[in-house]
Every structure is written in C-alpha cells, then in structure tokens.
Amino acid sequence: MKKNLAMxxxxxxxxxxxxxxxxxxxxxxxxxxxxxxxxxxxxxNEEDTEECVYDTYLRAWNSIPPKRPENLATYLGKIxxxxxxxxxxxxxxxxxxxxxxxxxxxxxxECVSGNSDVESEMYRKELAQAINDFLDTLTDEHSKLFVxxxxxxxxxxxxxxRFRMREGNVSxxxxxxxxxxxTFLLERGFDA
Amino acid sequence: MRNTNxxxxxxxxxDKKIADALAPVPITKRYNWVKIASFAACFMVIIGGVxxxxxxxxxxxxxxxxxxxxxxGEVVESSNVEQKKLLKIKEKISAAKRDGELSFVESxxxxxxxxxxxxxxxxxxxxxxxxxxAYDENGDHIEIEFAEEETEGE
Numbered sequence: 001m002k003k004n005l006a007m008x009x010x011x012x013x014x015x016x017x018x019x020x021x022x023x024x025x026x027x028x029x030x031x032x033x034x035x036x037x038x039x040x041x042x043x044x045n046e047e048d049t050e051e052c053v054y055d056t057y058l059r060a061w062n063s064i065p066p067k068r069p070e071n072l073a074t075y076l077g078k079i080x081x082x083x084x085x086x087x088x089x090x091x092x093x094x095x096x097x098x099x100x101x102x103x104x105x106x107x108x109x110e111c112v113s114g115n116s117d118v119e120s121e122m123y124r125k126e127l128a129q130a131i132n133d134f135l136d137t138l139t140d141e142h143s144k145l146f147v148x149x150x151x152x153x154x155x156x157x158x159x160x161x162r163f164r165m166r167e168g169n170v171s172x173x174x175x176x177x178x179x180x181x182x183t184f185l186l187e188r189g190f191d192a
Numbered sequence: 193m194r195n196t197n198x199x200x201x202x203x204x205x206x207d208k209k210i211a212d213a214l215a216p217v218p219i220t221k222r223y224n225w226v227k228i229a230s231f232a233a234c235f236m237v238i239i240g241g242v243x244x245x246x247x248x249x250x251x252x253x254x255x256x257x258x259x260x261x262x263x264x265g266e267v268v269e270s271s272n273v274e275q276k277k278l279l280k281i282k283e284k285i286s287a288a289k290r291d292g293e294l295s296f297v298e299s300x301x302x303x304x305x306x307x308x309x310x311x312x313x314x315x316x317x318x319x320x321x322x323x324x325x326a327y328d329e330n331g332d333h334i335e336i337e338f339a340e341e342e343t344e345g346e
Binding site for chain 1: 195198199200202203206209210213214217
C-alpha cells in the first residue's frame with residue numbers, strides 16, 4: 001500500500017522553527033515540483049531553474065523564523081517567482097535565453113504605457129491591491145486563467161489542457177482580460 | 193509603469209487566488225451544439241421516414257359507402273379520384289331514378305373493374321337518353337345497355 005509521506009505545512013514549519021535542517025528536505029519532498037514548475041515556466045532553462053530552486057530553499061530557511069507564513073506553498077511560490085524574475089532580468093541584460101517570461105512580459109506590456117518607471121514599494125502594493133480588486137470583477141474561471149498565465153507563467157498549451165479549452169480560446173480570453181485590466185487600471189488612476 | 197512592475201505586482205496578489213488557480217478544475221461538459229443539432233436533425237428525418245412508411249395511404253385505400261351501396265351492402269374500395277367521380281354519378285342517377293326523372297333506367301352497376309357505369313335502360317329514344325348522358329360530364333363514364341324487349345309471343 002502506498003503511504004502518503006508528505007508532512008503537513010504546520011509540521012514542516014515547526015522544523016524550521018526548531019532550526020532542524022530536515023525542514024529543507026521535507027520542503028523539497030512536498031513542494032519541490034511546484035517550485036520547479038514556476039521557475040521553469042519563467043526561465044525555461046533547466047540549469048537556471050535548479051539554481052533558483054535551491055536559492056528558494058535557502059531564502060525560506062533564512063526567513064522562517066521570524067516569518068510564519070499562513071500558506072507555505074504560496075510563500076515559497078512567491079520567493080521562487082521573484083528569484084526567477086531577477087534571474088530573467090540578469091539573463092536578459094546578458095542577452096542569454098529568456099524562457100517563457102519574455103512572452104508574458106510582452107503580453108503585459110499591452111496593459112502598460114512604459115512612460116513612467118515607478119519602483120516604490122508603496123506603488124507596487126497599491127497596484128497589487130488594484131489587481132486583486134480587478135480579479136474580483138472576473139468570473140472564477142477567468143480569474144484562474146489570469147493567475148495561471150501571469151502568476152504561474154504557465155504556457156498557453158498547458159492552460160488549455162488544464163481548463164479543457166482550445167489554445168485559441170485561451171489566447172482570446174487572455175487578450176480580453178488584458179484589455180479589461182488596462183481599462184480598470186486607467187480608471188483607478190494608474191498610468192497604464 | 194513597466195511591464196516588469198506589473199508582473200511583480202501580480203506576484204503580490206492574494207494567496208487564496210494563487211492557491212485556488214491550481215485547484216483541480218471541475219469537469220464541466222462543454223456541449224457541441226452543432227453536433228447535437230445535426231444529430232437531432234438526422235434522427236428526426238429517420239423517424240419521419242419510418243412513420244411515413246408505417247402509416248397506410250389513406251387516399252388510395254378509402255372505402256366509400258354510398259347510400260345505395262349501403263342498402264345493397266356493397267362496399268366499394270376507391271383507388272383513385274376517378275372512381276369517386278363514378279360513384280357520385282351513380283348516386284345521382286340512382287336518386288333521379290327513385291324520383292321518377294329517369295324512370296327508363298332499369299339498373300345501374302359498376303362495370304369493367306369499377307372503371308365504368310353500366311346502365312340498363314328500357315328505351316332507345318335518343319332525346320330521352322340525352323337526359324341520362326347529361327349526368328356524365330366527361331362522357332366516358334357511362335355505358336348504356338338496352339334491355340331486351342319482351343316479344344309479343346311470349
């Protein structure tokens with residue numbers, strides 16, 4: 001009989017708080033494929049992905065404690081997403097392979113003007129809140145499509161398979177969502 | 193705003209939305225209405241054909257019972273409109289005979305596999321017979337038969 005060896009998030013967090021190094025191994029067992037999927041979607045490169053995944057474990061080890069994330073999966077997901085984006089920027093500056101992020105950023109450029117270069121933390125928080133509010137205006141399916149594409153950086157083919165849609169339908173739906181987002185952000189005063 | 197800023201901001205959306213997006217997508221049946229409609233249309237054509245084949249053809253097998261034939265118990269199966277016409281003429285002549293208008297008519301019978309009316313008359317007077325032939329508008333439904341005259345010796 002197959003045994004479910006995955007620990008609960010709470011137990012893994014306890015290991016981090018006890019500074020037990022097996023916390024990293026347990027994290028890898030439970031969330032390894034999830035973390036790798038996000039990084040690979042953004043970078044599309046096995047070598048860089050592996051590096052980002054290990055950096056994620058290291059960053060989690062260094063940040064827990066004092067942090068005690070409510071949802072360990074999304075906490076790790078956010079770390080690996082940011083690390084992968086940083087790696088993407090570096091690769092892009094060095095003109096190295098840019099993976100799936102290039103297409104995604106290209107699509108997102110339809111929602112922004114590129115005139116302003118606001119980098120402040122405050123601005124990003126407000127923008128994130130506006131995007132949250134925007135997602136609340138969408139249907140459940142469209143909201144999930146948006147998150148799969150622009151948070152998880154999933155390829156369109158994979159989204160189509162996941163939602164049992166045609167690839168063309170996914171692209172058209174995402175295009176409409178982006179147009180709605182642009183209008184929404186403009187109405188909220190963002191210099192989209 | 194730059195697209196990377198937007199990508200970063202998307203990274204900070206609610207944890208619940210992030211987690212929900214990876215939840216298994218419930219299987220919803222997406223109906224292909226074009227397929228269903230064409231299948232239904234084919235089905236209806238087949239059913240229609242079967243029903244058409246099963247229903248007896250009323251027009252070709254109508255049983256016509258005239259007042260006269262009802263008296264004699266004669267039930268005539270009319271296979272076409274011509275026969276209906278014939279029966280109408282037969283009815284009219286029989287009625288006229290009863291009323292005394294065509295007293296010279298002795299009998300009216302369907303003849304030649306119900307294609308004609310054979311009318312037996314006891315006169316050869318052409319003027320009188322014209323009254324009888326007037327019932328046959330087309331002129332090809334009536335055959336006149338003259339009744340044999342009784343010989344004086346008998």
